[in-house]
Amino acid sequence: EQTEQPQQESTSASSEDTSSSEASSGSSVEVNDHLKQIAQRESGGDITAINPSSGAAGKYQFLQSTWDSVAPAEYVGQSPASAPESVQDAAAVELYNTAGASQWVTA
Template sequence: MSHDRDLASTLPWSRSLRASQKRRTSAASKRRWSTRRRTTVAAMATAVIGFGGVAAAQTTTSGSAAKVQSGTTITSVQRKLGISADGVAGPQTRAAVKRFQRKAGIAVDGVIGPQTLAALGLAGGSTATARSTAKSGTAKSSSASGTTNATLRKIARCESGGDPTAISSDGTYRGKYQFDRQTWRANGGSGDPAAASEAEQDRIAAKLLAARGTQPWPVCGR
């Protein structure tokens, strides 16, 4: 077998060039396929993560809404807020809640909590607390009023024997609480204290007691 080649012939070089081009084309094709596969996998992973995040957010929102309803439906809240009552505590409802909270001067957190429900007139479970607080405040007010009345009765008995027309021997101190004219006028009274109605004298005396305590009655106020 002869190993001699015709170096003048272009055939061997042409075959070599075609083989080289084929290898380069194949390699380029493999690279493109590999790149497309990596891109597709990354996109799928992003989509899955995004879907999971949305699902988690929806679950959290739904769970929060369920916890804060306290017997009041989301639909009722939406009606109060003047938005579409679809029963879904989504972004629209949350935004409306925040707007309402801002106007009502309460914490702007978008959560339909007891304070927000109370402000909407849907207190539900918190109504009892509000009523209890109101009763407590009324009781304290009544207690304070009772103490004031008892103090005034004691002062009146000591100063004048409880007589609204009493006048001191020198004419300086007048009425149930023995006002001098200057003190009487300074606290909103007019005319002669001893000539005023007993209710008016009680009112002025209560005002004076609230402002200065028993100081105006150094003896009878002890």
């Protein structure tokens, strides 16, 4: 199921230690393993995903009000799905670090 990110066939302890700090495929932002799982459950990793029922959008399925609280100023008021992956990742990391995983139903 993790076809977006190639898995290394290494058994050394150091590869496990660094796995949580790897940047996601299209982003330079370090995203922890839990957020990577959340993104997979929320959108399958699709940065342009939009939920037609709730309006949640982007890789992490932000509601607009939540997005506006963590997005950089130039992206406030815009759909999260229109922001680059690195911006979505940074916003998700900020939300996760300040409010925790409870912000996502799938967490």
